[in-house]
Amino acid sequence: MCLGVPGKVIEIDGILATVDFWGVRRQIRLDIVDEPVAPGDYVLNHVGYAIRRIPPEDIGETLELYESLLADSTDEDLMAADVRGELAAGEIRK
Amino acid sequence: MIPQEGGFAQLKFRDPARGKALAGELERLAREIGREPITLMHVCGSHEQAIARFGLRASFPPSVDLIMGPGCPVCVTDLPEVDEAVALAKSGVRVATYGDMLKVPGRVLSLADAQSEGAKVDVVYSVSQAVDLARSTDEEVVFFSTGFETTAVATAAVILSPDRPKNLSVLSAHKYILPAMEIVAEIPGTRIEGFLGAGHAATITGWGIFEPFAAKYNRPVVVAGFEPLDILAGLVKLLEMVRDGRGGVANMYPRCVTKEGNLRAQEQLWRVFETAGGEWRGIAFVPDGNLRIREEFAEADARRRFDIDVTSLWTTEPSELAKDCICGAILSGLAGPHDCPMFGKECLPDRPIGACMVSSEGACRIWHQYGGRPDLRSLTPQVEVAV
Secondary structure (H helix, E strand, C coil), X not given: XXXXXXXXXXXXXXXXXXXXXXXXXXXXXXXXXXXXXXXXXXXXXXXCEEEEEECHHHXXXXXXXXXXXXXXXXXXXXXXXXXXXXXXXXXXXX | CCCCCCCHHHXXXXXXXXXXXXXXXXXXXXXXXXXXXXXXXXXXXXXXXXXXXXXXXXXXXXXXXXXXXXXXXXXXXXXXXXXXXXXXXXXXXXXXXXXXXXXXXXXXXXXXXXXXXXXXXXXXXXXHHHXXXXXXXXXXXXXXXXXCHHHHHHXXXXXXXXXXXXXXXXXXXXXXXXXXXXXXXHCCCCCEEEEEEEHHHHHHHCHHHHXXXXXXXXXXXXXXCCCHHHHHHHHHXXXXXXXXXXXXXXXXXXXXXXXXXXXXXXXXXXXXXXXXXXXXXXXXXXXXXXXXXXXXXXXXXXXXXXXXXXXXXXCCCCCHHHHHCCHHHHHCCCCCHHHCCCECCCEECCECCCHHHCCCCCHHHHHHHHCCCCCCCCXXXXXXXXX
């Protein structure tokens, strides 16, 4: 539940950002993140909120953990399930 | 496939050579320290998931015992708090909550029990979804919220939002981890020599909040990330500090954590919440351990909005099995899942007796899935390994 999930910002509309998570787009809120966020940036999302803008030099390392987790997991895998829960926390983009 | 068995060769590191080097460092430091066990504690369910999932304990020196403390917010939510949510649901209020909270037992009933008796209980993945639920109905909706600082911040943002629906209120079971670490550090006879701090909670609070704690108890705190290499690197730093006998704080997760943390988030968190003492399951009374909604936001606080009568639930006694649950000792680091005779027998993920088997961040649930033993080289026959 604390893991969060990183995604790439596609578009910003006020306090809402459309974020791409491996091809799945969700709307995430920007009320909490403490740096200006622009399209192309990566953010770490937790329960539907961006909590941190990921520095560009750290994006590769950050994504790798999640990619190996999601690629290499069963339905019962708790850690992967928490990441999927984080994805479900975003609003489905209408 | 999930790596169930240990064995360093099977661990999937981003950089196997670096993983091996870090494990070698741990061995060297453990030898230099020379005593055993060297007991370390982490306080984060996601850390335990990563440690168990990647079989990291297999690469620790035998003398290093890394135990999970009160790092599962769902697990430490005490019976009366669950009872408040159950009482509200049974009185006809619509209750929305995170999935893990559904099956957590109260004194007699869980929210899932109330749901099967006809109460309106909805599972949501985020507080925003509770907002949407409230917008879709005229009914009163209560969001039964759990989580540490990282999650409480999202709840705070909703409470501060000018367009929050008037029929939405929050029953806060949010917790603040630092005071619980103090309680654990003060348990008489505790052997904990250092703490691994949770990376993403520290993203919000900053690593600086651990400094007074580390100084007061003269124990090191190392903030670490969740990648296998992040965890091993954090442990190497922690063992170095244990060897040198110094307290202090080290940040081994600089890509997410700064000293000050996320000030904008902290401002929202503390504008909405204040700390209050409260019972944590198994840890006893934790001064300042609960996050309570300030008076100013009374209309958003379910405890002030409703007259919640939990005593009406207490007409039957808890089950005999529930009385034998050692979840409390596990949460305070005094026991592990394998110390519980019900683990993997009477107590299973689909029919849990204690909260530690319910939540995906609970030590019992995690160990049951991944077979995470403290030392994979000393298998004990009574431990059931999930396959």
